[in-house]
Each structure stands twice: as structure tokens, then as C-alpha cells.
Amino acid sequence: MQDAAEPFLRIEGVSKTFGSFQAVRNVSLSVGKGEIFSLLGGSGCGKTTLLRMLAGFEEPSAGRIFLDGRDMAGVPAWERPVHMMFQSYAIFPHMSVEKNIAYGLKHEALTKAEKADRTREMLELVQLVPFAARKPHQISGGQRQRVALARALARQPKLLLLDEPLAALDKKLREQTQFELMSIQARTGVTFIVVTHDQEEAMTLSDRIAVMDKGEVKQIGSPTEIYEFPASRFVADFIGSINAFDAAVLGVEAGLLRLSVPALGTEVLARGQSGVAEGSKVTLAIRPEKLRLSMEKPADGNAVQGKVRDLAYFGKDSLYRIALPSGVLVQAHAVNARRGDEGARVADWDDEVWLAFDATSAIVLVE
Numbered sequence: 001m002q003d004a005a006e007p008f009l010r011i012e013g014v015s016k017t018f019g020s021f022q023a024v025r026n027v028s029l030s031v032g033k034g035e036i037f038s039l040l041g042g043s044g045c046g047k048t049t050l051l052r053m054l055a056g057f058e059e060p061s062a063g064r065i066f067l068d069g070r071d072m073a074g075v076p077a078w079e080r081p082v083h084m085m086f087q088s089y090a091i092f093p094h095m096s097v098e099k100n101i102a103y104g105l106k107h108e109a110l111t112k113a114e115k116a117d118r119t120r121e122m123l124e125l126v127q128l129v130p131f132a133a134r135k136p137h138q139i140s141g142g143q144r145q146r147v148a149l150a151r152a153l154a155r156q157p158k159l160l161l162l163d164e165p166l167a168a169l170d171k172k173l174r175e176q177t178q179f180e181l182m183s184i185q186a187r188t189g190v191t192f193i194v195v196t197h198d199q200e201e202a203m204t205l206s207d208r209i210a211v212m213d214k215g216e217v218k219q220i221g222s223p224t225e226i227y228e229f230p231a232s233r234f235v236a237d238f239i240g241s242i243n244a245f246d247a248a249v250l251g252v253e254a255g256l257l258r259l260s261v262p263a264l265g266t267e268v269l270a271r272g273q274s275g276v277a278e279g280s281k282v283t284l285a286i287r288p289e290k291l292r293l294s295m296e297k298p299a300d301g302n303a304v305q306g307k308v309r310d311l312a313y314f315g316k317d318s319l320y321r322i323a324l325p326s327g328v329l330v331q332a333h334a335v336n337a338r339r340g341d342e343g344a345r346v347a348d349w350d351d352e353v354w355l356a357f358d359a360t361s362a363i364v365l366v367e
């Protein structure tokens, strides 16, 4: 999707300042046609402000926005092929589901019959035909979300901006609605930009994610890239859980870095990153599921010994908190592959265990 000559949306060095406060700082990114692209970050990091600039509700203080090859500077919101779906949905309580969806077409130059057809099509798309005559309070939260989505899509925007589209739903419904949203996006082919503060939601929904912090984009990549190859300690911490340790580079051996890691009480080998100099201070980061837990000392490779301080049993897997001799606690996630009353877990409270990891599963971060 990304190798097309001109991306569908191109944001170039966009900033937004309110008084002396910079809400969005020098953001550059491109989105391909038909992508689901997420802006992910904590509250107040500038996600909504960036969306509002795409929609034309705010003008950038600096930088440019190109949509479908056209410079959006000075183009008013109603002339942009963009629709923004607000966090609150803004559906009318006194109107039926059908009327709410048709309302999206109010200002479109369509005949009455065309509007009725389009409304019907949207009701089918979001599977609300049987609920067409109901009022919003007579349908579920998930269905209300779909009414808002249908109304937004009725005008056939080229770009749909969704600000925290699932935030009003409870966890179970949110998971189910994520899949519906993806399926509706796939069927319409409309480019979606989704704002969320929920990293699991971003991972599930998105083709690519931009991780934001304090108005800046920290990293852009597919969910896998962001998870497996975080570019900084901030991104590594923000996405999933991770064990992070201060380390120093002792040297390079066959493409791997030899690190001194005081918290682990041993030297380890980790996947190198180009340009990391000998003697430099880095962070060694390891995801809990990349640590192999065993009772016996592994024959070779990176390994540290510790004592099980805490364990949470989830049935199919367990989360362990292992205390190392340095006093540092390490999280390890293990699948309970064996079956049995006692035998399912790999280890138990107070067991002395070994934690091993591959050099290629460890992440070396310089930022």
C-alpha cells in the first residue's frame, strides 16, 4: 500500500500551537489508500488536534497536508473529502436509526430516492436493517456506534477520521466491535485514521500505527514492527509489557553486542543495532514471553538465575515475577503446556529457576 508513487494522505512537518503551548510538533507521516492507520498515545498528546487539522477544523501553525495530491491549506472543512466521527457519536436521540443515518445526506445533492437507497445500503452495511425504526435509546451501545459509523460513511468520504470510536463501549463489546469496524472498512475500502489511547485496540485494528508523545510522533510501523522492534524505551514501555535494564556495551561479537548488565549480574549477548559504539550506555529490553523459564540450568546462551516471588495462573499461561540476586524483579510469561493438577505450571512459589533468552529476542535501545 505504501509504495504507491503518491501516498493518499501526506502530512509534512505539521505543528499546532495554542498561545505558547505546542500541541502538535513537527509531525510528518504518510497514509496509503485503504489503510487503517492509528494515532496512538496517552491523553493530551495531540491526537485529536492532529485529526481536527486533517478535517479542516483547525489550520496548522506550520507544515502542509496533502490529500489525494491536493494541498489542503485554506480548503474549508465542508470542501474536504473527509468526515470526522466524534468521540460522542453525536447521534440525535429523537430520531430513528434510519433518520439518523439519512441525516448524514441532508446537504448532499441527491434525489429523495437516491438518499433512500444510500440509507438502505448503509443500514445493510452495518447490519441494522431490523433496527431501522428504533430510537437510539432502544438499541445497544455497540449498535449506536454503528449508527454513527453508517451516518459518517453515507456521504462516501475518501478519508474517515474516527476519534476514540470505541471508548464508550465496555471491554467485551469493544473487542467485538473492533472486528466489525475492520470488516466494514475492508468492504468499503475507505481510508480510516483512528485515534486511540488503547494500545491493544491499535494493535488489533491497524495496518500501521503512529505512536505519539507530547505532540510528537515517536515511531511509525506495523503492529509487529512496533512490538518487536520498538525504537525507544518510551515506545517499548508504552506497547505491551517489557523488562528494561540499564546496560553498557562491552564490544561487538559476530554481529551481536556483548553487554554488561548490572541488574542481571552477568554479561549477555544481544542483537546489535548499527551505530552502537563500544562503551556506550544502552537499555536492554526483553518481553516477558521471550524469557524461557526452566528448573535446570540451560546448556548455553544468555541465562540468569532467580527465585519465583510471585505468580499469576491464567489457565493456559502463567505470569511469573522472578527476583534476581541484585534485587531486581523480572517478569516472565510461560505457556502451561503440560496438563495436570500440579504439573501444569513450569515453576512454583519460591522455586529457584533459570531464565534464558535468545540474543535475537533481546532489544538494545539507545534512546
Ligand SMILES: Nc1ncnc2c1ncn2[C@@H]1O[C@H](COP(=O)(O)OP(=O)(O)O)[C@@H](O)[C@H]1O
Pocket (backbone or CB within 6 Å): 018, 021, 023, 041, 042, 043, 044, 045, 046, 047, 048, 049, 050
Ligand atoms: N483549542 C485549544 N486551545 C488550547 N489548548 C488546546 C486546544 N485544543 C487542545 N489543546 C491542548 O492541546 C493538547 C493536546 O490536546 P488533544 O489533541 O485534545 O489531545 P489528545 O486527543 O491526544 O488527548 C492538550 O494539552 C490540550 O489541552
Ligand SMILES: [Mg+2]
Pocket (backbone or CB within 6 Å): 047, 048, 049, 163
Ligand atoms: Mg482526544
